[in-house]
Amino acid sequence: MEDLRSLTGVSPTGFGELLASRGLSPVWTVESEASGLAPEATTVLALRYEDGVVMLGDRQATEGYSVAHREMQKVFEADKYSGVAVSGTAGLALEMIRLFHTELEHYEKIEGTLLSLEGKATFLARMVRQQLPLAMQGLVVVPLFAGYDRRAEAGRLYTFDVVGGRYEETHYGATGSGAREAKSFLRTSTTTSLTEDAALALAMDALVFAAEEDVATAGPDVRRGIFPTLIVIDEEGYRDIEEGQIAAYAQASLDRLT
Amino acid sequence: MNPFYVPPEQLVKDRAEFARKGVARGRAIVALQFEGGILLLAENHSSTLFKISEIYDRIAFAGVGRFNEFESLRVAGVRHADLKGYMYARDDVQAKALANAFAQTLGNIFTHEVKPYEVEVLIVELGDSPTEDRLYRVLYDGTLVEEAGTTAIGGPAEELSALLNDGHDADQTLSSALDKAMAAFTAVKGDTPTDWEGAVLERGDGRRSFRRLDL
Numbered sequence: 001m002e003d004l005r006s007l008t009g010v011s012p013t014g015f016g017e018l019l020a021s022r023g024l025s026p027v028w029t030v031e032s033e034a035s036g037l038a039p040e041a042t043t044v045l046a047l048r049y050e051d052g053v054v055m056l057g058d059r060q061a062t063e064g065y066s067v068a069h070r071e072m073q074k075v076f077e078a079d080k081y082s083g084v085a086v087s088g089t090a091g092l093a094l095e096m097i098r099l100f101h102t103e104l105e106h107y108e109k110i111e112g113t114l115l116s117l118e119g120k121a122t123f124l125a126r127m128v129r130q131q132l133p134l135a136m137q138g139l140v141v142v143p144l145f146a147g148y149d150r151r152a153e154a155g156r157l158y159t160f161d162v163v164g165g166r167y168e169e170t171h172y173g174a175t176g177s178g179a180r181e182a183k184s185f186l187r188t189s190t191t192t193s194l195t196e197d198a199a200l201a202l203a204m205d206a207l208v209f210a211a212e213e214d215v216a217t218a219g220p221d222v223r224r225g226i227f228p229t230l231i232v233i234d235e236e237g238y239r240d241i242e243e244g245q246i247a248a249y250a251q252a253s254l255d256r257l258t
Numbered sequence: 259m260n261p262f263y264v265p266p267e268q269l270v271k272d273r274a275e276f277a278r279k280g281v282a283r284g285r286a287i288v289a290l291q292f293e294g295g296i297l298l299l300a301e302n303h304s305s306t307l308f309k310i311s312e313i314y315d316r317i318a319f320a321g322v323g324r325f326n327e328f329e330s331l332r333v334a335g336v337r338h339a340d341l342k343g344y345m346y347a348r349d350d351v352q353a354k355a356l357a358n359a360f361a362q363t364l365g366n367i368f369t370h371e372v373k374p375y376e377v378e379v380l381i382v383e384l385g386d387s388p389t390e391d392r393l394y395r396v397l398y399d400g401t402l403v404e405e406a407g408t409t410a411i412g413g414p415a416e417e418l419s420a421l422l423n424d425g426h427d428a429d430q431t432l433s434s435a436l437d438k439a440m441a442a443f444t445a446v447k448g449d450t451p452t453d454w455e456g457a458v459l460e461r462g463d464g465r466r467s468f469r470r471l472d473l
Contacts, residue, residue, distance in 0.1 A: 004363040007334035015344070018337055024345065102344050109312055109336045 015106040016099065016127075026095055028134050035138020039068035041093055043178035043210055043217040044075060044085035046146040048171060048192045049199035052155035052234035053146040055083050056203040058178070058211065059226055060218035061090045070218070075229040079104045080237045082120055082147025087176030089139040096127055096141055117149040121158040121166055129164025142175045148233050155233060178210030178217035185209040196232060200241065203230065204253040212258065219258075220250030270399075273374045277398035280376025284322035286412030288419075288442065289382050289393055291428040292435035295460040295467065296382050296391055299439045302455035310457045312468035314339040314351045316384040318459050322412035323377035323398070331360060331379060348465075353383030357394035357402055365400025374398055378411040384459035384467050388428045414446045421445060432458065436473075 012018045019025045044057040057074035060067060068090070075085040076097050084100060086093035103123065108114050115123070124145050131141055146157035158166055159173040171190045174182040185206045194202065204220075207228055211219030220227050227250050230241040241249075287300040287309060298310045298320055309328075310320045313335050321328025335356055343351045360379055368374045375398055383392040395403045395411055407426045410418035421442040430438070436456070444450045456471035 002338070002359055002362070003366050004331065004334035004338060004359050005366070007337040008330040015340060018341065019344075022341070024341075098344070102340060106336065106340045109340075110333055112306075112308065112311070 015103040018106075026099065028092075028131055030134060030137050030139065033137055034134075036064060038092075038139065039063045039090040040216070041072060041074050041087050041090045041176065043174065043176035043182060043207065043214070044087055044144050045174035045179070045182045045186070045203060045206055046083075046085065046144055046157045046172065047186060047190055047194075047199060047203060047206075048155045048157060048169075049194040049196060050192065051196060052148050052232060053083075053157050054196070054199045054203050055085055055144070055146055055229075055231050055233070056207055057085050057229045058207055058218045059221075059228060060216065062177075062216045065215075070221070070224070071226055073229055075231055076101065077231075077238045078120065078145070078147070079108065079114065081114065081150065081233065082117060082145065083231055083233055083238055084124065084146075085144040085175075086141060087144075087179070088141040089134075092131065092134065092139055093141045093143070096131070096143070100124055100127060116151065117147045117156055120147065121145050121168075124158075125160055125164045125166035127164075128160050128162070132163055135162045144173055144175050146173075146233060148235055148237070150235070153235070174206075174210075176217070178207070178214035181210040181213040181217075182206040196234070200230060200232070200249055201252065204228070204246075204249040205257060208250075208253040208257045220247075220254060222247075222251065222254070273368060274399060277368070277374040277376050281323045281378050281398055281411075282413040284324075284377075284412050286410055286414055286418055286443070286446075287320045287322055287380060288408065288410040288422060288439050289320070289380055290408040290422050290426065290435055290439060291388055291391055292432045292458075293429050294432060294462075295384055295458050296393075297432065297435045297439065298380070298382065298457050298459075299436070299443075300455045301443060301451040301453060303453045305455075308455060310455055312466070313356065313381070314343065315348060315465050316459060316467050317351070317353050317356065318382045318457065318468055320380040320382070320411070321377055322379075324375070327375045328377040328379055331363065331375075331377065334363070335360065335381075353381050353392050353394060357381040357396060357404075360396045361400045361402040363400075364396055364398060368399040378415075380409060380411050382459060384461060386461075417446050418442050436471075 039061040046055040061069040061072045078084045172186040211217040227246045285301040300309045381394040385391045393405045393409045408422035454473040459467045
């Protein structure tokens with residue numbers, strides 16, 4: 001049985017450093033070009049509305065021109081007031097999210113208070129930057145981060161680039177193979193004064209539109225009953241939209257756009 | 259004979275006496291089951307320096323005695339639990355292993371360090387049903403005790419335990435559990451404490467069951 005004395009003291013300050021101090025850090029480097037070796041997670045998007053933010057992710061992961069997974073989840077609760085979505089190399093993305101989630105909860109328990117929304121975004125940017133060697137080998141992970149800022153009393157969202165650049169977006173953000181189409185759709189109709197219902201419908205429309213143009217993006221799969229992940233974050237916190245409701249938004253979008 | 263020789267009996271007795279005095283100065287903490295989970299209650303004048311806190315999804319920690327000492331144990335407990343949950347699965351983090359680790363730690367400190375820790379800690383785990391709830395008490399010398407239904411640590415722990423065990427009902431409501439715990443503190447102290455710190459581990463849908471009470 002382990003003696004906990006090695007775990008007392010003021011450092012390490014975060015969970016990532018705790019892992020490093022025990023030699024347990026995830027390996028973020030590979031020797032050579034590795035693109036195309038692992039499944040890729042495709043389109044995720046987020047947009048602000050009057051009371052917060054909505055986030056949506058399709059469920060597909062692709063491996064070249066093949067479908068690797070049809071029911072992958074790409075949008076996750078980061079903590080009570082924020083969510084994170086990912087695109088890019090699926091396995092690395094999932095590990096990054098698990099680490100990010102653990103880090104936020106670890107901070108909250110040790111310090112007895114939540115990190116500020118900006119603090120969380122900054123931390124995530126640093127995690128993306130640590131991945132840079134892998135990105136250079138073709139294993140890219142680009143997240144999308146959104147949450148409710150309790151100090152500013154507003155929903156906020158952040159996009160990232162592959163070198164760890166962090167950008168706060170005023171209206172919407174998207175990443176993944178269908179991001180370009182999704183963003184051009186959102187550009188035509190986004191204002192931040194949308195109601196929650198309108199924002200959810202618009203997010204679904206943008207995905208259906210992107211899936212029409214981008215082969216790697218999967219729209220709602222009505223036949224199999226596989227629907228995109230759809231969540232809301234407002235002053236009450238992170239909330240999953242019920243599956244039945246998602247199906248209704250999906251059907252309405254398909255009727256409107258296809 | 260070595261003029262500096264101290265018989266081990268004497269050494270342990272001195273250390274125990276020293277630690278016990280430190281613990282006895284601290285205000286007590288109690289834990290007891292209610293219909294929806296487990297209540298933890300302490301007397302605490304500070305609203306920021308907590309004695310009761312969350313370790314993991316279904317595990318809470320409480321410490322009495324020197325703040326810096328039980329605080330460093332708490333932090334170590336959170337690190338231990340988060341490491342385990344990250345390496346394996348969330349369900350693999352269990353109070354028994356944690357209580358054991360605390361017992362080892364306090365036991366080693368008691369015999370090897372210059373000064374023993376003047377603390378007692380409580381590790382409480384919420385089960386799927388009341389019969390699976392676990393309450394562990396770890397003393398300053400690493401003694402580990404498992405208790406059923408109710409427990410107490412700190413100065414007047416024995417008297418508090420006796421009062422709480424008397425007619426303990428795991429199906430009581432939260433408010434009656436609170437009344438009972440507060441009455442026990444009042445009876446032991448002689449007057450009613452005014453500053454409380456309370457928290458519950460609640461059985462429900464959520465992953466994290468720890469919630470602070472506004473008392």
